[in-house]
Amino acid sequence: SQQGEEDPQALSIQEGENATMNCSYKTSINNLQWYRQNSGRGLVHLILIRSNEREKHSGRLRVTLDTSKKSSSLLITASRAADTASYFCATDVTGANSKLTFGKGITLSVRP
Amino acid sequence: DAMVIQNPRYQVTQFGKPVTLSCSQTLNHNVMYWYQQKSSQAPKLLFHYYDKDFNNEADTPDNFQSRRPNTSFCFLDIRSPGLGDAAMYLCATSTGDLRGKFFGPGTRLTVL
Numbered sequence: 001s002q003q004g005e006e007d008p009q010a011l012s013i014q015e016g017e018n019a020t021m022n023c024s025y026k027t028s029i030n031n032l033q034w035y036r037q038n039s040g041r042g043l044v045h046l047i048l049i050r051s052n053e054r055e056k057h058s059g060r061l062r063v064t065l066d067t068s069k070k071s072s073s074l075l076i077t078a079s080r081a082a083d084t085a086s087y088f089c090a091t092d093v094t095g096a097n098s099k100l101t102f103g104k105g106i107t108l109s110v111r112p
Numbered sequence: 113d114a115m116v117i118q119n120p121r122y123q124v125t126q127f128g129k130p131v132t133l134s135c136s137q138t139l140n141h142n143v144m145y146w147y148q149q150k151s152s153q154a155p156k157l158l159f160h161y162y163d164k165d166f167n168n169e170a171d172t173p174d175n176f177q178s179r180r181p182n183t184s185f186c187f188l189d190i191r192s193p194g195l196g197d198a199a200m201y202l203c204a205t206s207t208g209d210l211r212g213k214f215f216g217p218g219t220r221l222t223v224l
Contacts, residue, residue: 004154033212035212035215040200040218040220041217041218042116042118042202042204042215042216042217042218043155043202043204043213043215044215045211045212045213045214045215048211048212088154088155099157099160099169100157100213101154101157102154102155102156103154104152104153104154105152105154
């Protein structure tokens with residue numbers, strides 16, 4: 001069964017607003033990763049957070065991880081139209097990066 | 113620039129006609145993966161190579177095969193494509209440590 005499930009499935013916001021996307025998973029993990037996918041393109045790795053980390057930042061991205069709730073959130077601050085894409089969380093159980101299990105993704109639309 | 117290249121970007125084949133998708137990388141990563149992504153679904157791992165060691169996912173159909181003749185190249189062979197095999201096929205690479213995966217742009221396969 002699918003490991004990661006994102007919430008909401010679709011999100012539409014105005015440029016400049018913050019976008020918060022959530023991911024829940026079922027089993028213990030070594031790390032969790034977020035990816036972005038523009039329409040019809042490959043996935044781009046955004047950020048990785050290890051199971052012993054609670055929060056991580058990268059530019060306008062902030063990721064949190066709550067292993068007790070088996071959930072993660074991705075916050076994009078001051079969104080731009082170029083942030084329009086699908087966002088996927090993926091869990092890595094073993095830490096060997098051999099197998100990532102992806103969620104179905106969240107479609108983010110940022111209106112100019 | 114170091115990258116993951118997939119050819120062709122779009123492939124049309126007929127039902128039952130074998131097709132080969134190609135992936136090459138200039139990153140010199142030792143791990144290469146093939147994912148299948150159907151419309152609005154999560155990418156699903158088909159198999160991966162750790163160097164020359166082939167690792168097949170338990171639920172990958174026998175119809176799907178892979179070859180990795182050297183570090184740079186990896187091929188996905190679909191022996192008898194069915195209509196249900198129409199999807200985006202994503203190749204990815206990694207070093208096997210915790211730095212995330214690098215994805216190619218994907219090959220969109222259409223089966224007529």
